Amino acid sequence: xxxxxxxxxxxxxxxxxxxxxxxxxxxxxxxxxxxxxxxxxxxxxxxxxxxxxxxxxxxxxxxxxxxxxxxxxxxxxxxxxxxxxxxxxxxxxxxxxxxxxxxxxxxxxxxxxxxxxxxxxxxxxxxxxxxxxxxxxxxxxxxxxxxxxxxxxxxxxxxxxxxxxxxxxxxxxxxxxxxxxxxxxxxxxxxxxxxxxxxxxxxxxxxxxxxxxxxxxxxxxxxxxxxxxxxxxxxxxxxxxxxxxxxxxxxxxxxxxxxxxxxxxxxxxxxxxxxxxxxxxxxxxxxxxxxxxxxxxxxxxxxxxxxxxxxxxxxxxxxx
Amino acid sequence: xxxxxxxxxxxxxxxxxxxxxxxxxxxxxxxxxxxxxxxxxxxxxxxxxxxxxxxxxxxxxxxxxxxxxxxxxxxxxxxxxxxxxxxxxxxxxxxxxxxxxxxxxxxxxxxxxxxxxxxxxxxxxxxxxxxxxxxxxxxxxxxxxxxxxxxxxxxxxxxxxxxxxxxxxxxxxxxxxxxxxxxxxxxxxxxxxxxxxxxxxxxxxxxxxxxxxxxxxxxxxxxxxxxxxxxxxxxxxxxxxxxxxxxxxxxxxxxxxxxxxxxxxxxxxxxxxxxxxxxxxxxxxxxxxxxxxxxxxxxxxxxxxxxxxxxxxxxxx
Ligand SMILES: Cc1ncc(C[n+]2csc(CCOP(=O)(O)OP(=O)(O)O)c2C)c(N)n1
Ligand SMILES: [Mg+2]
Numbered sequence: 001x002x003x004x005x006x007x008x009x010x011x012x013x014x015x016x017x018x019x020x021x022x023x024x025x026x027x028x029x030x031x032x033x034x035x036x037x038x039x040x041x042x043x044x045x046x047x048x049x050x051x052x053x054x055x056x057x058x059x060x061x062x063x064x065x066x067x068x069x070x071x072x073x074x075x076x077x078x079x080x081x082x083x084x085x086x087x088x089x090x091x092x093x094x095x096x097x098x099x100x101x102x103x104x105x106x107x108x109x110x111x112x113x114x115x116x117x118x119x120x121x122x123x124x125x126x127x128x129x130x131x132x133x134x135x136x137x138x139x140x141x142x143x144x145x146x147x148x149x150x151x152x153x154x155x156x157x158x159x160x161x162x163x164x165x166x167x168x169x170x171x172x173x174x175x176x177x178x179x180x181x182x183x184x185x186x187x188x189x190x191x192x193x194x195x196x197x198x199x200x201x202x203x204x205x206x207x208x209x210x211x212x213x214x215x216x217x218x219x220x221x222x223x224x225x226x227x228x229x230x231x232x233x234x235x236x237x238x239x240x241x242x243x244x245x246x247x248x249x250x251x252x253x254x255x256x257x258x259x260x261x262x263x264x265x266x267x268x269x270x271x272x273x274x275x276x277x278x279x280x281x282x283x284x285x286x287x288x289x290x291x292x293x294x295x296x297x298x299x300x301x302x303x304x305x306x307x308x309x310x311x312x313x314x315x316x317x318x319x320x
Numbered sequence: 321x322x323x324x325x326x327x328x329x330x331x332x333x334x335x336x337x338x339x340x341x342x343x344x345x346x347x348x349x350x351x352x353x354x355x356x357x358x359x360x361x362x363x364x365x366x367x368x369x370x371x372x373x374x375x376x377x378x379x380x381x382x383x384x385x386x387x388x389x390x391x392x393x394x395x396x397x398x399x400x401x402x403x404x405x406x407x408x409x410x411x412x413x414x415x416x417x418x419x420x421x422x423x424x425x426x427x428x429x430x431x432x433x434x435x436x437x438x439x440x441x442x443x444x445x446x447x448x449x450x451x452x453x454x455x456x457x458x459x460x461x462x463x464x465x466x467x468x469x470x471x472x473x474x475x476x477x478x479x480x481x482x483x484x485x486x487x488x489x490x491x492x493x494x495x496x497x498x499x500x501x502x503x504x505x506x507x508x509x510x511x512x513x514x515x516x517x518x519x520x521x522x523x524x525x526x527x528x529x530x531x532x533x534x535x536x537x538x539x540x541x542x543x544x545x546x547x548x549x550x551x552x553x554x555x556x557x558x559x560x561x562x563x564x565x566x567x568x569x570x571x572x573x574x575x576x577x578x579x580x581x582x583x584x585x586x587x588x589x590x591x592x593x594x595x596x597x598x599x600x601x602x603x604x605x606x607x608x609x610x611x612x613x614x615x616x617x618x619x620x621x622x623x624x625x626x627x628x629x630x631x632x633x634x635x636x637x
Contacts, residue, residue: 030513030587037583052483052519053450053511084449084486119370121432123448291432292421293369 004034004171006145010152011035011073011111015043022065024049024058025075025111034171035075035111055081059088059110063096066106071156079112079165080126090135093161105159114141114165115202115253116289118296125289125296127202127254129165129230133263139230140184141165143201144177147187147228154184165230167201175208185229185236192223195315196245196277198264199226202253203282203301210303218310230260232267240264241271249280249309251301256283280309324440328413328630332623339611340619345383345543346605350616352379352403353602354623355412359402359419359433360578361624362631368419372433375403377573378506380601382407384538384546385474385504385566388554394442394460394473396453399434400506400572401446404476410438416631442471450511451477451484454503458493461501465561472557474502480511482524491531494563502557503528503565508572513587528565540570543605571596 001009015021023036023043029050031037040048051058055076062072076082082089089110096106116125132139138158142151155162179187190211195218199207204226211219223245229236248268252261261281269276282301290296309315332351333341340347356374363372375382382403386395389408397404405415411426418425419433426438427445437445444460447453457475464471481487482505494501505524509516525535536553538546550566557564573596575582606616 026511027513030583030585032513032583041585050514050518052514053480054483054485056485057483081449084452084484119432121370121448122430122435124434290430291370291418291427291435292423292429295430 001145002172002174003145003148006148007166008035008037010148012039012042014073014152014156015039015047018071019047020069020071022047022049022070022072023075024051024062024072026051026053026077028075033075033077033113055085056088059085060092062108063088063093063106066093066108067096067104071107071109073109073111075111076113078124078168079114079128080123082112082128082131086131089132089161089163090137094135094137097160106161107156107159108161109155110161110163112163112165113168113171115167115169117169118293119291120289121291122289126287127284129163130254130259130263132163133230133260134258136231137161137163139163139165141167141201141228141230142184143167143187143199143204143226143228144170144175145173146177146179146182147184150182151184151228165201167204169205170201173205183235185227185233186239187226187228188223189226190222190224192221192245194221194245195247195249196223196225196243197306198240198248198250199224200252200260201226201228203251206253206301206303207251207306210306213303214307214310227264232263237267240267243268243277245277247278247280247315249282249306251282251306253284253301255285255287256281259283278313280313282306282309324411324414326411326413328416328627329411331626331630335622335626336619339609343609345387345547346609348383348407349379349543349602349605350620350623351412352382352406354620355406355415355627356402356574357620358624358627358631360574361628362419363578367631367635368433369421370432371577371579372419373400373577374574375400375572377596377601378508378540378570379403380540380543380546380605381504381506381568381570384543384550385476385502385568387547388551389442389472389474391441392469393471394444394457394464396444396457396460396473396475397436397446398450398453398476398478398481399446399448400478401434401436401476405436405438405443405446408443409441410436410443412627414438416627417634420631420634422634451481451487453477454481454487455490455493457501458490458497458499461494461499462497465497465500470558472500472502472554474504476504476506478511479505479507479509479516479520479524480514481505482527483519491528491533491565495532498561499563500557500561501563502553503563505565505567506570507567508570509592510572510576510587512576515587523567525565525567533563533565535565535567537567538569540568540601543601573597573600
């Protein structure tokens with residue numbers, strides 16, 4: 001099964017288990033994104049709610065539903081659309097509980113397809129998760145299908161507004177990972193003693209491409225971890241702080257400035273002041289994503305750019 | 321000042337029959353149709369990357385709406401923007417380059433299908449965020465009003481965009497500041513898979529009236545009639561410096577985007593789709609001019625071939 005199919009069945013199971021879950025968004029009745037395929041015929045128009053193109057309106061409506069007995073799941077067309085309704089996510093949903101004396105939970109799940117498979121240009125390519133992390137909204141990004149159920153469980157138990165970012169590049173992926181400890185925060189995907197690559201859902205496929213082209217010795221000596229908890233809460237931080245490798249390469253397809261990779265780097269530096277590992281980052285170079293293939297490729301993390309880091313810094317026998 | 325040679329357009333003008341050249345608006349109609357068909361084919365074969373929103377079926381709207389605009393007037397478009405661009409006088413060759421991501425494109429290959437602009441022709445770009453161009457059009461027209469230029473600004477939006485809050489805010493802005501802006505709402509009856517009737521209880525032009533904006537409701541059934549009406553709308557907007565809202569009832573004959581996968585249960589109403597396909601507006605206009613259908617199809621195929629071959633050659637080079 002693919003990432004998308006597992007996602008669909010996880011949401012389906014949720015809807016089946018508890019009638020207070022409602023599925024809301026544009027074109028969800030026909031299931032255009034593939035997440036809500038078949039929901040309408042199973043759960044009906046009361047629970048699968050097709051909306052006009054009114055993100056601000058229906059995100060506000062979700063707040064009203066959530067404070068009045070329901071658990072809306074709000075599907076976005078793409079994560080960049082958070083900018084047309086951020087007030088309802090941050091000022092309203094996120095702050096509502098606090099503003100009412102901590103007396104009322106606001107359980108909303110926002111499903112946000114994020115990033116690009118290429119060719120989507122300026123308005124449809126963004127990875128906007130650090131925006132919500134910065135604002136303090138609980139945010140998660142399952143990097144592989146194995147992780148989706150645990151992320152969904154965690155999002156439900158949070159009883160609060162939670163954004164789940166869904167890397168569109170993984171939607172059709174059926175890569176199987178052998179993960180000992182599946183949790184919604186931090187995954188150990190591969191062992192290796194010398195270098196650690198830390199990836200996210202938007203860079204996991206790029207890192208896999210790198211491993212497919214790298215030398216045997218690099219592959220053997222490089223560990224791969226994945227951060228899925230976009231707020232770097234304590235369970236995730238504990239893992240990051242205990243990494244033993246002397247060199248760390250952080251790969252993420254969002255921009256680095258004031259961003260997610262920088263935050264990971266900061267947390268590592270804070271926790272290992274005396275024997276800080278060498279840290280490199282491979283991130284998206286700008287928030288202006290060009291349409292032209294070559295320019296777009298150069299802007300985003302790639303196997304080539306990860307390889308350059310190994311070469312330039314002479315890691316694991318890569319020449320300096 | 322426009323100073324753009326249009327290689328592909330010149331090639332097309334050489335081969336199309338004289339009855340078409342004598343009728344520039346019909347020529348535009350056929351040009352837009354052929355271009356969209358070519359882009360659709362190139363998208364499906366992977367020559368053009370990314371989603372392509374085709375305006376096949378809606379050509380009459382673009383041509384009628386833009387025909388009375390001057391080069392010095394402005395136009396802002398949405399994601400379904402190739403037709404608007406060509407109707408406003410955008411360069412075809414540079415449009416093709418743009419969709420190929422070539423640096424000779426109208427946006428240097430940085431924008432692609434959803435972001436096409438040609439500043440020299442007053443084409444201030446198309447937009448990937450539904451409704452987002454509408455307030456920008458208000459700003460452009462306010463600037464022209466302050467400058468006293470007499471230019472009008474036209475902005476295209478879909479039926480779906482009419483449910484964005486920012487569009488409602490913009491209608492009010494245009495009304496209170498008395499802006500020389502024309503909102504052209506293309507009601508093609510669907511927003512992606514969603515029927516507009518399911519999402520709106522009143523007519524879009526009535527909404528605009530509710531904001532105190534003069535509104536006109538048109539069908540896409542006759543190019544000539546619509547040309548005449550739009551000429552009046554444009555000149556009135558210019559002379560009185562007042563906003564105008566035009567709702568065009570139309571239909572998109574292609575999928576929301578060219579590579580959209582049809583689902584097990586299709587959202588299209590089969591009867592409506594068949595009826596609209598049988599009454600193709602481009603064919604109708606040719607037939608009304610005394611040409612037969614096959615002649616019209618041949619011209620479209622020929623023009624499409626010129627565009628497709630040009631694009632394929634560019635890619636090979
Ligand atoms: C604010 C926003 N919401 C959703 C989308 C995704 N989307 C792109 S086009 C579209 C449908 C637009 O419908 P309409 O305005 O009627 O224009 P049409 O496609 O029919 O020409 C949607 C939902 C978007 N790009 N921007
Ligand atoms: Mg529409």
